[in-house]
Amino acid sequence: MAIFGGKESDVFETIEDHLAVVDETLAAFRELVKAYLNGDLERAEAFEREVDELETKADKLRRSIERMLYEGAFLPANRGDYVRLSELVDQVADAAESSAHTLILARPKVPAELKDEIMELVDSTIETYDLLKEAVKALNSDVDRAIELSKAVEDAEERADEVEYNVKKRAFESETITTYAKIIWNQVLTKIGDVADHAEDASDQVLLMAIKRRG
Numbered sequence: 001m002a003i004f005g006g007k008e009s010d011v012f013e014t015i016e017d018h019l020a021v022v023d024e025t026l027a028a029f030r031e032l033v034k035a036y037l038n039g040d041l042e043r044a045e046a047f048e049r050e051v052d053e054l055e056t057k058a059d060k061l062r063r064s065i066e067r068m069l070y071e072g073a074f075l076p077a078n079r080g081d082y083v084r085l086s087e088l089v090d091q092v093a094d095a096a097e098s099s100a101h102t103l104i105l106a107r108p109k110v111p112a113e114l115k116d117e118i119m120e121l122v123d124s125t126i127e128t129y130d131l132l133k134e135a136v137k138a139l140n141s142d143v144d145r146a147i148e149l150s151k152a153v154e155d156a157e158e159r160a161d162e163v164e165y166n167v168k169k170r171a172f173e174s175e176t177i178t179t180y181a182k183i184i185w186n187q188v189l190t191k192i193g194d195v196a197d198h199a200e201d202a203s204d205q206v207l208l209m210a211i212k213r214r215g
Contacts, residue, residue: 099191153203
């Protein structure tokens, strides 16, 4: 059951649209990485363009949320919380776009022995965002559930951190990966990890907002 109505409901509807577009951005990014690891550069470049387009769409929705807030949705004391939340969610898409650009522009050699682990990292970060998405949605219906999901995001981010560390360790210890490729993959893997980091940052904001609302 929704807690708010009127202008606030319109804001939540746009927030859900924004969440969905960020979700699509991550899905396109996953396909980009998968194609690159499989040696299909043309397909990877096509998904890079899709990531760019979706990230731009997410930016526009974020600005729409901010405009609606400043036009009078929610009490003035609460508007900043929602502006901050939309910015933090948007940074998830930004991180995916940045990782995509680094990978496609630098084109490091694919470490065959690390393909599965790289995809595991991508999936771990997406799992973190999936939990965040549900936490944000719960803000308008069940603040206790929002708090529970926010804490689950933190756990998921820690798992993603562990995967990131392990794949980096294996990359740096490898004798078959060139120094250049190690440097670039370190950058790419860090940026993939940033997806989970930004999701956790956004979940901290959800937690704060939910606790304030619960009183």
